[in-house]
Amino acid sequence: MTQTFQTWGLSYEWAWGLxxxxxxxxxxxxxxxxxxxxxxxxxxxxxxxxLRKGPNVVGPFGLLQSFADxxxxxxxxxxxxxxxxxxxxxxxxxxxxxxxxMAWAVIPFNSGxxxxxxxxxxxxxxxxxxxGVYGVVIxxxxxNSKYPFFSAMRAAAQMISYEVSIGFIxxxxxxxxGTFNMNGxxxxxxxxxxxxxxxxxxxxxxxPMWVLFLISGxxxxxxxxxxxxxxxxxxxxxxxxxxxxxxxxxxxxxxxANVLLMCALNAVLFWGxxxxxxxxxxxxxxxxxxxxxxxxxxxxxxxxxxxxxVPRYRYDQLMRLGWKIFLPFSLLWxxxxxxxxxxxxxFA
Amino acid sequence: xxxxxAFYLFATMVIASGAVTILAxxxxxxxxxxxxxxxxxxGLMVLVGAEFIAMLLxxxxxxxxxxxxxxxxxxxxxxxxxxxxxxxxxxxxxLLLAVVLFVELFVGLIVRSAGPMKLGTPDGAAMTGxxxxxxxxxxxxxxxxxxxxxxxxxxxxxxxxIGAIVLTHRQRSDTRGQNVSRQNARRPEEATRNVKPEVGxxxxx
Numbered sequence: 001m002t003q004t005f006q007t008w009g010l011s012y013e014w015a016w017g018l019x020x021x022x023x024x025x026x027x028x029x030x031x032x033x034x035x036x037x038x039x040x041x042x043x044x045x046x047x048x049x050x051l052r053k054g055p056n057v058v059g060p061f062g063l064l065q066s067f068a069d070x071x072x073x074x075x076x077x078x079x080x081x082x083x084x085x086x087x088x089x090x091x092x093x094x095x096x097x098x099x100x101x102m103a104w105a106v107i108p109f110n111s112g113x114x115x116x117x118x119x120x121x122x123x124x125x126x127x128x129x130x131x132g133v134y135g136v137v138i139x140x141x142x143x144n145s146k147y148p149f150f151s152a153m154r155a156a157a158q159m160i161s162y163e164v165s166i167g168f169i170x171x172x173x174x175x176x177x178g179t180f181n182m183n184g185x186x187x188x189x190x191x192x193x194x195x196x197x198x199x200x201x202x203x204x205x206x207x208p209m210w211v212l213f214l215i216s217g218x219x220x221x222x223x224x225x226x227x228x229x230x231x232x233x234x235x236x237x238x239x240x241x242x243x244x245x246x247x248x249x250x251x252x253x254x255x256x257a258n259v260l261l262m263c264a265l266n267a268v269l270f271w272g273x274x275x276x277x278x279x280x281x282x283x284x285x286x287x288x289x290x291x292x293x294x295x296x297x298x299x300x301x302x303x304x305x306x307x308x309x310v311p312r313y314r315y316d317q318l319m320r321l322g323w324k325i326f327l328p329f330s331l332l333w334x335x336x337x338x339x340x341x342x343x344x345x346x347f348a
Numbered sequence: 349x350x351x352x353x354a355f356y357l358f359a360t361m362v363i364a365s366g367a368v369t370i371l372a373x374x375x376x377x378x379x380x381x382x383x384x385x386x387x388x389x390x391g392l393m394v395l396v397g398a399e400f401i402a403m404l405l406x407x408x409x410x411x412x413x414x415x416x417x418x419x420x421x422x423x424x425x426x427x428x429x430x431x432x433x434x435x436x437x438x439x440x441x442x443l444l445l446a447v448v449l450f451v452e453l454f455v456g457l458i459v460r461s462a463g464p465m466k467l468g469t470p471d472g473a474a475m476t477g478x479x480x481x482x483x484x485x486x487x488x489x490x491x492x493x494x495x496x497x498x499x500x501x502x503x504x505x506x507x508x509x510i511g512a513i514v515l516t517h518r519q520r521s522d523t524r525g526q527n528v529s530r531q532n533a534r535r536p537e538e539a540t541r542n543v544k545p546e547v548g549x550x551x552x553x
Contacts, residue, residue, distance in 0.1 A: 013350075119399070119482070131410060137418055
C-alpha cells in the first residue's frame with residue numbers, strides 16, 4: 001500500500017504513515033462491525049440451542065440488536081463508585097479494549113495483506129494476549145468491591161495457567177513451520193498433508209495440539225465453560241459488576257474482539273489461515289480473506305456451541321486441567337514433535 | 349529522526365515510571381508503574397533491533413512475573429501509618445543499599461571511561477546480519493556456543509523450583525480434598541440403587 005501512496009507523489013515517510021493509518025482503519029473498523037454482528041450471532045446460536053427465538057425485534061430478524069444495545073449504553077450515565085480508585089477504574093476498560101485490538105496487527109488476511117509483517121509475529125500475539133489480563137485485574141482492584149476483587153484473583157491465576165500450555169502448543173507449530181512470522185506459518189501449511197490438504201490440523205502429530213489449543217483458547221478468553229471470572233451465580237458479574245455505560249461496553253467489545261482473535265489464531269496456526277482447505281487451483285479463485293473469514297466464523301460457531309451446551313467448570317477443576325493435564329501433555333508433545341522432526345531431518 | 353524521537357520517548361518513560369515506582373505511596377500503583385517501565389524498556393529493545401528480547405520481556409516480565417507481583421500486592425492490607433512507622437527502622441538498610449548502588453554507578457562510570465562497550469545503536473547498526481533473524485542468532489548462540497551454560501542455568505532453575513515446592517508443600521490431614529481420579533472411576537451403579545417400594549412400606553436406607 002505504501003507504493004500506491006508513493007505513486008501519488010508523496011515522500012516515503014508520508015506514504016508509509018498514511019498506509020499504516022489506512023491499514024489500521026481497514027482492520028479496526030470492520031472488526032468493530034464484526035464484533036457487533038458476532039454478538040448478535042452468539043445470542044442467536046445460543047437461543048437456537050435453547051429452543052428460544054433470541055433477539056428478533058430491532059430491525060429485520062433482530063439484526064440491529066447490537067447497535068441498539070450500543071446506543072443504549074452510550075446514552076447511559078457513567079457511574080464511578082465513590083470508594084473506587086478513579087483513574088485506574090476508568091483506565092482498566094480502555095486497556096482491555098486497546099490490547100484486544102492491538103493483537104490484530106499481525107494477523108495475515110492474505111498473502112502480503114498484513115499490517116505488521118514482523119518476524120516475531122507469534123510472540124507478539126502471545127505478548128498482547130498476556131497483557132489482556134491487566135484490564136480485568138486492575139478493574140477488580142480499582143472497583144474496591146468484593147466480587148470484582150475475587151474475579152480479578154481468578155482471572156490472574158487462570159490466564160497464567162493457560163498461557164504456559166499455550167506457549168508449548170505454539171512451540172510445536174513453530175518447530176514445524178520453522179518461523180515465528182504469521183505469514184510464514186500460513187505458507188508452511190500449503191499442501192502440508194499429501195501435498196493436498198492445507199493446514200497443520202490434518203497432521204496426526206499436530207491434531208492433539210489443536211484440540212488443546214481450542215480448549216486453552218476458551219480458557220484464555222474466559223469464555224464458557226471457563227468463564228469463572230464472571231460466573232453470575234457466584235460473583236454477580238465478576239470484574240464488570242461496578243461498571244456501567246461505555247466503560248461496560250468497552251469490556252464487551254474487547255471480550256468479543258479477543259474471542260474473534262482466538263478464532264483467527266486457530267485458523268492461522270492450524271487450519272491454513274487464508275489458504276483454501278485443499279491445495280487445488282480452482283479453490284484459489286475465492287480470495288484469501290474470504291477463506292479466513294469463513295474459518296473464523298466456523299470457530300466462532302464452535303465457541304458459541306460450547307457456551308450453549310457445556311456447564312461451567314469448578315475453579316479447582318479448571319486449575320487441575322491447566323496444570324496437571326494440559327501442561328504435562330503439551331510438554332511431552334514438544335519432545336515428541338521435535339524428536340520426530342529431528343529423526344526425519346526436517347531441520348537439515 | 350523518528351528513531352531519536354522514539355528513543356527519547358521510551359527512555360523518558362522508563363526513567364519517569366521507574367522513579368514513580370519507588371515514589372508512589374500505594375504499592376499497587378508502584379507495581380503498575382513498574383509494568384509501564386518494563387513495557388517501555390521493551391520499546392527500547394525494539395529500537396536497538398532486539399525484537400525477540402523485547403517480546404520475551406513483555407511475555408515473561410509483564411505477562412507473568414508482574415501479574416504475580418500484582419496478585420500478591422493487591423491482597424496486602426495496606427496501613428499507611430504502619431508504613432511510615434517502619435521508615436526509621438529500615439533507614440540504615442536503605443542507606444546501605446543506596447551506598448552500594450552509588451558505588452556500582454561510580455565503578456560503571458570509571459569502566460566506561462576505559463572505552464565504551466559495543467552495544468546496539470538506534471540506527472540498527474547492531475542488528476544481526478541480513479538473512480539471519482534475532483531468534484536464529486540467539487538460538488545458535490544458546491544451543492551451540494553456550495549450550496552447557498544454558499543447560500546449567502536450566503538445572504539451577506529446576507532445583508530452585510523443586511526446592512520451593514518442597515519447602516512450602518505440606519500434607520494436611522485436617523482438610524478434605526478431592527480425589528479426581530477416584531471421582532471419575534466411580535460408576536452410577538456403585539453409588540445408587542433403584543428400589544421400587546411397596547405403597548406404605550418406605551425404604552430402609
